[in-house]
Amino acid sequence: MQYYLLIPFLPLLGFIVNIVLGKRFIRSQAHWPSTVAVFGSMVVSVLVLMDVLSGKTLNQDLYTWIISDKFQVSVGFLIDQLTAVMLIVVTSVSFLVHVYSIGYMHDDPGYYRFYAYLSLFTFSMLMLVMANNFLQLYFGWEAVGLCSYLLIGFWYEKKSASDAGKKAFIVNRFGDFGFGLGVILVFLTFGTLHYLPVFDKVPSVATQTVNILGLEVNLVTLIALLLFCGAVGKSAQIPLHVWLPDAMEGPTPVSALIHAATMVTAGVFMVARANPIFSLSPVAMDVVAVVGGITALFAATIALVQNDIKRVIAYSTISQLGYMFLACGVGAYGAGIFHLYTHAYFKALLFLCAGSVMHAMAGELDMQKMGGLKKYMPITYWTMLIASLSISGIPGLAGFFSKDEILFRAYAAGGVGKFVWILGTAAALLTAFYSFRLIFVTFHGEFRGTEEQRHHLHESPKVMTIPLLILCVGAVAAGWVGIPPLLGGGEHFARFLEPVVGLPHAKEVTHAEEWMTMGISVAVALAGIIGAAVFYLKNPEIPRQLARRFSFAYRVLWNKYYVDELYDLIVVRPALGIANNVIVKFTDGAIIEGIVNGVPAFVGWLGAQIRKVQNGVVQHYASIMAVGLFVLLAVAMLFVF
Numbered sequence: 001m002q003y004y005l006l007i008p009f010l011p012l013l014g015f016i017v018n019i020v021l022g023k024r025f026i027r028s029q030a031h032w033p034s035t036v037a038v039f040g041s042m043v044v045s046v047l048v049l050m051d052v053l054s055g056k057t058l059n060q061d062l063y064t065w066i067i068s069d070k071f072q073v074s075v076g077f078l079i080d081q082l083t084a085v086m087l088i089v090v091t092s093v094s095f096l097v098h099v100y101s102i103g104y105m106h107d108d109p110g111y112y113r114f115y116a117y118l119s120l121f122t123f124s125m126l127m128l129v130m131a132n133n134f135l136q137l138y139f140g141w142e143a144v145g146l147c148s149y150l151l152i153g154f155w156y157e158k159k160s161a162s163d164a165g166k167k168a169f170i171v172n173r174f175g176d177f178g179f180g181l182g183v184i185l186v187f188l189t190f191g192t193l194h195y196l197p198v199f200d201k202v203p204s205v206a207t208q209t210v211n212i213l214g215l216e217v218n219l220v221t222l223i224a225l226l227l228f229c230g231a232v233g234k235s236a237q238i239p240l241h242v243w244l245p246d247a248m249e250g251p252t253p254v255s256a257l258i259h260a261a262t263m264v265t266a267g268v269f270m271v272a273r274a275n276p277i278f279s280l281s282p283v284a285m286d287v288v289a290v291v292g293g294i295t296a297l298f299a300a301t302i303a304l305v306q307n308d309i310k311r312v313i314a315y316s317t318i319s320q321l322g323y324m325f326l327a328c329g330v331g332a333y334g335a336g337i338f339h340l341y342t343h344a345y346f347k348a349l350l351f352l353c354a355g356s357v358m359h360a361m362a363g364e365l366d367m368q369k370m371g372g373l374k375k376y377m378p379i380t381y382w383t384m385l386i387a388s389l390s391i392s393g394i395p396g397l398a399g400f401f402s403k404d405e406i407l408f409r410a411y412a413a414g415g416v417g418k419f420v421w422i423l424g425t426a427a428a429l430l431t432a433f434y435s436f437r438l439i440f441v442t443f444h445g446e447f448r449g450t451e452e453q454r455h456h457l458h459e460s461p462k463v464m465t466i467p468l469l470i471l472c473v474g475a476v477a478a479g480w481v482g483i484p485p486l487l488g489g490g491e492h493f494a495r496f497l498e499p500v501v502g503l504p505h506a507k508e509v510t511h512a513e514e515w516m517t518m519g520i521s522v523a524v525a526l527a528g529i530i531g532a533a534v535f536y537l538k539n540p541e542i543p544r545q546l547a548r549r550f551s552f553a554y555r556v557l558w559n560k561y562y563v564d565e566l567y568d569l570i571v572v573r574p575a576l577g578i579a580n581n582v583i584v585k586f587t588d589g590a591i592i593e594g595i596v597n598g599v600p601a602f603v604g605w606l607g608a609q610i611r612k613v614q615n616g617v618v619q620h621y622a623s624i625m626a627v628g629l630f631v632l633l634a635v636a637m638l639f640v641f
Contacts, residue, residue: 003044003047004044004048004058004077004079004130005062005077006040006041006044007041007044007045007048007087007091007126007130008041008123008126008127008130009123010037010038010040010041010044011034011037011038011041011094011119011120011122011123011126012119012120012123013033013037014033014034014035014036014037014038014115014116014119015034015116015117015119015120015123017033018030018033018034018112018113018115018116018119019112019113019116022111022112022113022115022116023112023113026112027111027112028106028111030111030112030114030115030116031098031101031102031111031115033115033119034098034115034116034118034119035095035098035099035102035115037119038091038094038095038098038119038122039095039098041091041094041095041122041126042088042091042092042094042095045084045087045088045090045091045092046088048079048084048087049084049087049088051079052079052080052081052083052084053084053496057079057080057081058077058078058079058080059076059077059078059079059080059132059196060076060077060132061074061075061076061132062074062075062076062077063075065135065136066135070191071187072192073133073135073136073193073194074132074133074194075136076131076132076133076136076194077130077131077132078130078131078132078195078196079130080499080500081496081497081498081499081500082269082272082273082337082497082500082501083129083130085337085341085496085497086129086265086269087126087129087130088341089265089340089341089344090122090125090126090129090262091122091126092474093256093257093260093344093345093348093471094118094121094122094125094257094262096348096352096467096470096471097118097253097256097257097348097352097467098115098118099463099466099467100253100256100352100355100463100464100467100468101114101115101118101251101253102463103359103460103461103463103464104251104252104253104355104359104464105251105253108251110154113154114151114154114251117147117150117151117154118151118253118254118257120143120147120150121144121147121148121151121257121262121263122257122262123143124140124143124144124146124147124262125140125144125262125263125266126140127139127140127143128140128141128143128144128266128269129269132194132195132196133192133193133194133195134183134186134187134193134194134195134198135183135193137270137273138179138180138183140266141176141179141230141234141266141270142176144234144262144263144266145168145169145172145176145234145263146169147263148165148168148169148247148258148263149165149166149168149169150165151250151251151254151257151258152164152165152168152246152247152249152250152254152258153165153166153249153250154250154251154254155249155250155251158249160249161249161250163246163249164243164246164247164248164249164250165249165250167242167243167246168243168244168246168247171233171240171242171243172233172234172240172243173233174229174233174240175229175230175231175232175233175234175240176229176230176233176234177229178225178226178227178228178229178230179226179227179229179230179231179233180230181226181229182223182224182225182226182227182229182230183227185222185223185226186198186223189205189219189223190202190205195273198277199274199276199277202220202276202277202280203280205219205220206220206280208220210222218281218283220277220280220281220284221281221283221284223277224274224277224278224281224284225281225283225284225287227270227271227274227277228271228278228284228287228288228291230267230270231266231267231268231270231271231325232267232291233267234263234264234266234267234270235264235265235266235267235268235321235324235325236264236317236318236321237267237291237292237295237318237321237322237325238291238294238295238298239563241295241298241299241318241563242560242563242564242567244259244264244314244317244318245311245314245315245318245560247259247314248308248310248311248314252310252351252352252354252355252358253351253352253355255310255313255314255351255354255355256347256348256351256352256355257348259313259314259317259347259348259351260317260343260344260345260347260348260351264317264321265321265324265340265344267321267325268321268324268325268328268336268337268340269337269340271288271325271328271333271336272328272333272336272337272500272501273500275328275333275500275501275502278328279331279502285329285330285331286329286416287329288325288328288329289325289326289328289329289330289410289416289417289420290329290416290419290420291322291325291329292321292322292323292324292325292326292327292328292329292420293322293326293329293410293419293420293423293424293427294322294423295318295319295321295322295325296319296320296322296323296326296423296424296427297319297322297423297424297426297427297430298319298322298561299315299316299318299319299322300315300316300319300426300427300430300431300434301430301557302315302557302560302561303315303316303319303430303434304430304433304434304437304557305547305554305557305558306558307366307367307368308365308366308367309354309357309358309365309366309367309370309438309442310351310354310358310365312367312434312437312438313347313350313351313354313438315434316347316350316391316431316434316435317347319427319431320339320343320347320391320431322427323336323339323403323406323424323427324336324337324339324340324343324406326406326410326420326423326424327339327405327406327409327410329416329420330409330410330413330416330417330420330504331409331413331504332405332406332409332410332413332504333497333501333502333504334493334494334497334498334501334502334503334504335402335405335406335409335494335504336406337497337501338401338402338405338479338482338493338494339402339403339405339406341402341478341493342390342398342399342401342402342474342475342478342479343391343399343402344474344478345398345471345474345475345478346387346390346391346397346398346399346471346474346475347387347391348471349383349384349386349387349468349471349472349474349475350384350387350388350391352464352467352468352471353380353383353384353387353468354384355464356377356380356459356460356464356465356468357370357373357377357380357442359460359464360373360376360377360380360456360457360458360459360460361373361449361453361456361457362452362453362456364449364453367438367441367442368441368448369448369449369450369453370441370442370443370447370448370449371441371442371443371444371445371446371447371448371449372443372444372445372446372447372448373442373443373447373457374443374444376457376458376459377443377457377458377459377460378459379459379460379465379468379469380459380460380465380468381443382472383468383469383471383472384439384443385439385443386472386475386476387471387472387475388435388436388438388439390475390476391431391435392428392431392432392435392436392525392528392529393428393431393432393521393522393525394522394525394526395522396476397475397476397479398474398475398476398477398478398479398480399475399479400479400521400522400525401479401480401482401483401484402479402482403428403521404484404517404518404521404522405482405484405494406424407421407424407425407428407517407520407521408484408514408517408518409504410424411509411513411517412504412509412513413504421517425520425521425524426524428521428524428525428528429524429525429527429528430528431525431528432524432525432526432527432528432529432532433528433529433531433532434532435528435532436528436529436532436533436536437532437535437536439532440532440533440536440537441536444536444537445536445537445540481493481496482494484514486511486514486515486518
């Protein structure tokens with residue numbers, strides 16, 4: 001399996017070639033180094049998957065990275081079942097995004113820079129998922145954060161884009177601070193940062209506590225919650241979700257890559273990878289489940305009223321990530337990763353379809369200015385329809401199998417699981433509704449744009465539609481590897497991941513209860529689709545009437561529960577106040593500037609005073625010398641006598 005090294009380092013090579021040679025030498029052909037490199041990574045990832053399927057795994061250190069007394073960390077790679085799944089997801093979606101971008105970004109002046117960043121992003125995520133220790137995980141974690149900053153703010157001359165990039169970077173600092181503390185605590189507790197030794201030692205400290213401000217806190221719970229802080233930021237869970245909708249300011253292919261296969265899935269992957277830690281802390285598990293369930297419903301309610309086509313899909317990403325954490329929180333790590341896997345394909349498809357619509361509409365984002373696009377863009381319409389059916393959980397499509405598995409596992413877990421099952425089921429209803437609201441408003445009815453936009457309408461070129469068709473296959477068939485026994489399947493996906501994440505510990509449930517949860521899941525999905533059809537096809541006046549009747553609720557949802565405004569009030573303004581009044585005026589102005597400017601000023605003043613003595617009058621010099629001699633004699637006599 002030594003060829004596995006090609007997986008991360010081929011995209012790194014693509015980045016180096018483009019960033020060094022792109023601007024001067026290859027410009028319009030900058031897609032070739034990056035796309036070929038990522039395709040190579042995808043091919044090697046398939047070979048690695050075949051090796052893992054045959055029972056081969058690998059845990060190998062490449063070289064020693066840091067040695068400082070007892071602190072020793074290597075750059076190493078762990079290739080197991082979980083890694084193999086993530087490699088397929090990351091490389092396949094990344095490759096299709098690279099291909100799609102050839103058509104979407106071809107006229108952009110920063111073409112070479114865009115492909116360089118895409119390759120670096122892919123390299124960073126691959127280093128993250130292939131790591132065999134927490135510090136290398138942290139390196140990849142921060143590297144994807146850097147790449148997201150570069151790509152979200154890619155059009156940096158546009159203020160909203162540069163602000164969105166900064167917002168993503170800064171918000172993630174809050175979560176990553178906790179994550180960093182968690183990594184430090186792992187080393188202090190276990191004396192190593194390598195996964196396997198840490199996971200072997202976790203049971204030995206299961207009952208150990210630490211004193212924090214007079215409170216005895218379980219050590220494993222503290223580690224798990226600190227690590228989860230990073231996941232909350234990186235995977236945009238409440239309350240650190242605010243950066244992800246604004247990330248839509250980046251090019252649409254970036255949105256597909258960030259939201260489907262790379263950055264936002266890192267948190268789910270980390271929780272699944274560290275499952276031996278989380279599973280020993282019921283408190284941490286409940287926190288993960290409840291945060292995931294609340295986020296799933298919270299984001300779904302906001303998506304109901306948004307008109308920006310990319311923001312609707314962005315809030316659906318936050319919601320679907322909530323499902324994944326919900327699954328992990330009830331101990332169904334395999335179900336969470338299964339949804340991560342299927343979600344990658346239908347979510348990438350949704351974003352790239354949105355990009356295709358924008359391409360045809362000359363960059364227009366407002367769905368209320370679209371309508372009737374079905375006849376102009378048949379490939380985009382049908383592929384986006386299938387992706388929407390998949391995310392809604394319609395039987396036979398990928399999203400049905402993974403979402404139904406999560407809801408069933410939550411119900412079967414009992415306790416907190418029943419609560420989050422209710423949240424997840426409500427979110428499933430809203431997911432189907434807002435997904436088909438997007439379809440009906442964008443593609444059905446009369447065209448509501450300008451004549452200039454109508455004249456520009458066309459289906460996207462093949463370099464963009466072919467990736468859509470390939471992703472459409474994934475949106476349909478990706479879930480077939482996880483068909484449950486109730487439907488005649490063998491849960492092959494869960495069995496495949498069992499050596500890494502185990503099987504969920506569920507209470508005994510009957511087949512009737514399993515059929516019930518599945519039936520409810522399908523029923524709410526169909527109800528959401530029918531409701532959207534009634535609201536936006538049969539009687540479009542209903543949404544406007546509801547918005548007027550429930551104007552307060554509508555404003556709250558339209559303004560995203562005023563979370564950004566709340567952060568502005570309790571974080572941004574106080575920070576700016578401290579910066580302006582303490583740092584700028586006192587620390588910088590009084591202390592630093594006082595020293596920097598005060599010392600030269602004092603030297604100048606002293607020199608001016610001394611210069612007054614040098615007046616050129618000999619009698620004055622003689623008088624000063626006489627006085628000086630007198631003082632010296634007086635001092636000498638004082639000490640002698």
